[in-house]
Amino acid sequence: MIVLKDILYKVKIDAVYGNTDTHINAVHFDSRKVSLDDVFVAVPGTAVDGHDYITKAIESGAIAVICERLPAELINGVTYISVESAHHALAIMASNFYDNPSKNLKLIGVTGTNGKTTIASLLYELFKKAGYKTGLLSTVKVMVGQDRHPATHTTPDPMAINGYLKSMNLAGVEYCFMEVSSHGIDQQRTAGLEFVAGVFSNLTHDHLDYHNSFAAYRDVKKRFFDELSPKAFALINVDDKNGAFMLQNSKARKVTYALKTYADYKAQILENQFHGLLLKIDNNEVWSKLIGNFNAYNLLAVYAVAIELGLEKIEVLQYLSELESVGGRFQYFISQSEITAIVDYAHTPDALKNVLETINTIRTGNESLITVVGCGGDRDATKRPLMANIAASLSSKAIFTSDNPRTEDPEKILQEMEAGVEPQFYNKTLTILDRRQAIRTACQLAQKNDIILIAGKGHENYQEINGVRREFDDMKIVTELLNNMNQHSQGNV
Template identity: 40%
Template structure:
């Protein structure tokens, strides 16, 4: 694309060079830059992209976007200064890929818990209804039937626009995307046109980054402020923050609830059993839904997906069929079955609220003992560590504390802060730092009809220890451990 055209409607200052040149690609990683690419220097938290401008030029960059003054300019290179590189990156992506969202219905889902499951359910409904759909989120990115790796909940803006362009090319009408608070604060979805925004809930999370719950909530609300008047918001009426999100929303407002008839969609009654749930819905849709997912929290997730799909024009019969066919959501209350005589569940719950939800569900299940394994991530909100210990003591018959993703933090320090949440008399726990050994221990001590819950890492296939990635999938380790029992 011609550089002049690429910069259309973007505020910038030309510091050096010519705008009469052709740009072949946009890159924010200097290692990926090739001939005639534009390099966007982003001021990161750990690494400043401005330091890699020389490397980008060496690799072939012919235009540089910067938000800082450059001390030395190279001839033949165009230097463009902007106020915010991240925000400009989203605008550049829209221009370079010629606004693919004009032909796509994009649905954004945000909240502390439930984003992944709600997105996964809605994706399956829209795929059933339209024959093809796209999903962007924590577990994986999917366009039609092509799976793409996912390194973060919400990809960078340029990567998203590249995906949207692929959707347009393959005539994929619907895109379902998890939208994290980091993505909203770091302009990854800035200026994007959403057909709908879905709110699940808010509880304390990422306070190491946002500092206060009020800041966190305000950032979450930006997705709804971004809605045009003719678009719509789907809001959890039962969450205490529903009114706040409603006030911030720029679109039409619709609500779902467990049992409030004031909501646009609610349940008339529900039944939870060990292998799933069923309920009748009331409001916009009166139907019977059967899912192979457990827990009241998954009733909320399914209601959000049902209401959103209905507002997008999907018939109830198609929604019923799609939801009934979902076996499980990877790493979300996922059952591991190797033929053992007890149950193993792996779940991503890594916040006090998420942990409380899954443990309350476990408490309602028929079982002998409840064995819980959990840990807390390093370099993250420390206040949740004792809170999660309190929940384990309250609900579990036996607890194993192990590493989650310590990152750069000392695991022993994390364990000490977790232990501070246990009462002085509490003794039904042990600490096993090695996650693999801890999972094996949990499986080995399980007896007939026990329920073993492995919490915190869910679908993750790597553990981050000393900021190095180590291959570790809780599901795989649990399956292998269960298979080894008595030669199963």
């Protein structure tokens, strides 16, 4: 049995009412999961406030309540603990509840607007190839050694994070690579975790619906590096103008990487094709199956982390050449009619621009580039007109369609996208509300050697409309459509 006072170690407590020597079974922040002798942490959220469910938690058997605001009436036999931040308290308690599992492995956090999933996933694969037992906490999946678990958030809640890390301890995992989102940092989900390294990829326009301003978004990312210990290292992309800012006040050892400016780790792109990249890293040439300038940065970050963690240079270069692209990240398929379809998670203006510029750099100009793109509902609306104009300006044809409208009117989202298109690009755009029909239209418009980019959803295998998730996989749909069209055309020969 676990004693309440033991999991309160390092929690910033304002006041205690009751007995902390009591035994507890579990810690929950969802009142629906509370049962006899559990602790309920009343976490204030953006939509729901846990303080409104304290009574329900106690009725379900909670023996202790952690809260920022005490209820008007305190019930005998229940321990109430007042804290400054319930988010912070939950994270520290979660770590203590699972015996501080992050201390028993090497935990590497990756943050930034774009590239988090690719960098973390490639590091997981590289270290696995090197013979280490590895773990992964990412947007796409959670891996405990070889065991796969579904991912629900880029950065899970503290109980889930520490539960997975504890499972990794039991499985003998030595290295864990973790995506760290701005939401996760802001809600202190990573508090109490001991990182040996932090990686910064880049910072561009995203999540302003949550953070309200770019400065606030940037400052939250910086907090992750501020909290790294002097024993950790911070690896920063200094080609990004915000890179140096991330290092200010950080106590961690500072390491840099770049393609354009002076840095500790440098790379040069020698060849950039649809079949891959030829890079020069530390005066060694290495061929990668990944595509595009943005992946040159991702690969360089992976290389730098591996070297900093003690792997041999030649060994790392060999493994880099063997790594495959991450699902939904510049994932491509070439049909029998020689049409190239690319599916990418690009859901920010900068990510979309990077992908389109990469395609335009590689293609000869004789092929058409048809882009299918939408913007998610209940998310940062300010990027909608920007993304639409980028798609229209950098494509031969841009088809605007639904992404995950969630609870918003999809037609309204599309109108906000259309409003951003400059007049000279009007004749290059189409708007088709139904995503499947939009992809079908792109396939029908495409001729031999043309390129179709389907952006925004990447690895996601669903589309969320009015709170309901329906099966929808961009890559699966475009592959089936192109294959069926090819068979149909052969039948008419």
